Amino acid sequence: MNERTEQIVNALRSVLEPVRKIDIITLRMLRDLRVDAQGGIHMNIYIPGKAYSEQAVLYQRIHEALAAIFPQATVHVHFINSMPSAEAPNLTVPQISNIIAVASGKGGVGKSTISASLASALIRAGYRVGLMDADLYGPSIPAMFGIVGQKPAVTHDGPTPKLVPIQTGRLHIVSLGNIIDPEQAVVLRGPRLAAIIKQFFNDTAWPPLDYLVVDLPPGTGDIQLTLVQTIPLTGVVMVTTPQEIAYIDAIKAANMFQMEQIAVPVLGVIENMSWFEPPELPGKRYYLFGQGAGARLADYTQTTLLGQLPIVEEHRMSMDTGQALSDGLRLNDDFDRIASLLIKKVDLRNAIFSPGLAVQVQS
Ligand SMILES: Nc1ncnc2c1ncn2[C@@H]1O[C@H](COP(=O)(O)OP(=O)(O)OP(=O)(O)O)[C@@H](O)[C@H]1O
Ligand SMILES: [Mg+2]
Known part of the structure; x- marks a missing residue:
């Protein structure tokens, strides 16, 4: 995702689809964007169906938007009937x-x-959001939202019974922590773990969501592999602490997602526990875990450092006591900034790639 494609996507945010009056990036109509060696710009625009009559208007608006920033470039727009993803x-x-x-x-x-x-943060920004706790060994999401001990309902509306995510505020959550006793989770092994991850998608009645965030266990084990084989991941956010050793391990994990057969894009990097600033010494930063791993990992994965988060005791306490959805948490502003950067990366990713397809890995 180089600078030029980013500029193109930003310019195309001004192109409104004439019927819905929403921009073509938000509507995910733009796909397969590519700039050739001569600077020619190629893209596919997905339209809702054969009866759609606004191609000419869209064609003109796209050309105008791009002529404003790249007047010399030839622009090739190819219209494709039927929208991707939703019907795939x-x-x-x-x-x-x-x-x-x-x-x-x-x-x-x-x-x-x-x-x-x-x-x-995505909820605060107005999106429909779900959270899936895929750390089956040590589910920690229920505690952060104060839903320990709650059991998800089962719906019999469809042909097969399905799990209903637990709703707290406007967030929909699925975690093994709400289904079995946490102590039982530690004895789960490979095939069983894979089956549970599959059920979290196939046998769960997820409502329509703009974003589903999936909390993974560390490393590159069965759960990660099952996930990339089961569902079309939009991308992955890599988290690291600032020190060298974390960077080395993070690269191994990033490499797994970027393997040719898997090819899940890294959307960005978040460096956590970057420094500690004592409340009584504002401006004085202690770099307890060293410095630099986040920027280096972003460099290595050719993505962006979405943010650096300081160590904040109150944030930890709020999370430990089930207040993850509260307004006014110390790190909320940081997470709002990170979320808005992440949304831009997701839009860019959706513009460049065809809709995500679950990969087939021989194992
Ligand atoms: N920025 C921060 N400031 C203060 N405490 C933090 C911060 N980030 C995380 N913590 C605390 O560090 C601990 C580990 O965090 P967390 O459980 O989110 O890590 P994890 O990567 O999910 O761990 P695991 O690999 O075990 O799943 C928790 O107690 C959490 O509250
Ligand atoms: Mg965890």
């Missing part, structure tokens, strides 16, 4: 627009905290 038959969860996994190499770097806080 191999998607098991067509009602979920974007599925974003939060991953890391090392344990304890803050994935669950970040998944929960990002989900809350």
